[in-house]
Amino acid sequence: MPLAEARQRIVADLSPVTDLETVALAEARHRVLAQDIVASVNVPSATNSSMDGYALCPGNDETRREYVQVGQSLAGHPFGQALEAGQCVRITTGAVVPEGADRVVIQENVVTQGDTVTIAAADDLPGVEANIRPAGEDIAKQDTIFQAGRYVRAPDIALMASIGHAHVKVLRRLRVAFFSTGDELRPIDGPLAVGEIYDSNRYGLAAMIADLGLEGVDLGAVGDDPAALAQAFDKARDCDVLITSGGVSVGDADHVLDVLKTRGTIDFWKVAIKPGKPLAVGTIGNTRFFGLPGNPVSTAVTFIQLVRPALVALAGGQPAPALRFELPTTQALSKRAGREHYLRACIEPGPNGLCVTPVGHQGSGVMRSMSQANAFVVLKAETEHVDPDALVAVEPFAQSVWQ
Structure with a gap:
């Protein structure tokens, strides 16, 4: 699919x-x-100065350069009186512009002597509303923000x-239960025997769920045992979503689908992407289920591309379309036609602007490629070869997933 x-x-x-x-x-x-x-309320709540200087009341004389200072307006301490023609007040950034003043001259453009403030040069004369921020400039009262x-x-x-x-x-926060499957999985703080691996996928899922601001419910690692799997599925019934990694293929030890069929409605698809082909989707009672492949990069790619938008929608948000743009690739790229490929890559400066370089080994078990990369290079299903410097579709990791 x-x-x-x-x-x-x-x-x-x-x-x-x-x-x-x-x-x-x-x-x-x-x-x-x-x-x-x-x-x-309005933001700002009152008309105020955007600069340190002098609030001026020129009256009908737009060329007036000499003013009498009659007070000051400081942030939190307005002058509180109306100005007359030829008067000014010392004003600081954010302070209320008094009634009668219609412009602010910056302090660098004046010369002061006693109460007399003189604009140094004709070119420094400010225009109407110069250096003034009107009330409600950012937000007006009754605006829906x-x-x-x-x-x-x-x-x-x-x-x-x-x-x-x-x-x-x-x-309320979406509650997302998750567990990993496999007899080969071991706790990350213990030793490994031959053929065993640390349970890394569960930590990756926890982090990606937390990145969305959702409530993760860690159900641990579950062995390739139908009874243990059934017990774990039952524990997830009070959550909105259950995500598993591993056990959704068709191997002799892949029991997830068989057990799930006894507890809910399950669809099993082969999605035309690499890495990450097998995917189980369904419901267990009122709990949405997503069964992801067990290879760590496959788990991450299917979560990002398929599960994450669903979690955003279930949480009450609107999933944002993936931001993609084209950049030249620094390397030749090859693949078989038939599946859309998600290569881990780095967007980086090149001699003629930004470019993109695939990182390291692209195998679905090489999680280091996800850690080193900052983007996917997305190759269409029909693509077989891309020459160096050709434009390719790039999907950066750092982008908003919520509209």
């Missing part, structure tokens, strides 16, 4: 969480808003704080 079709089928019938919570603004990062955020469904990022926290929004309604 082509990747685009698989992704579309996965998200087609998802039901996002609907339970609400009210949290303090400081705790709202990585949450999904359950309400529109409407400004109750965010709509429900917004995934809250750090700048959003600051923006909501600027309008005095101390608490927000959010959707």
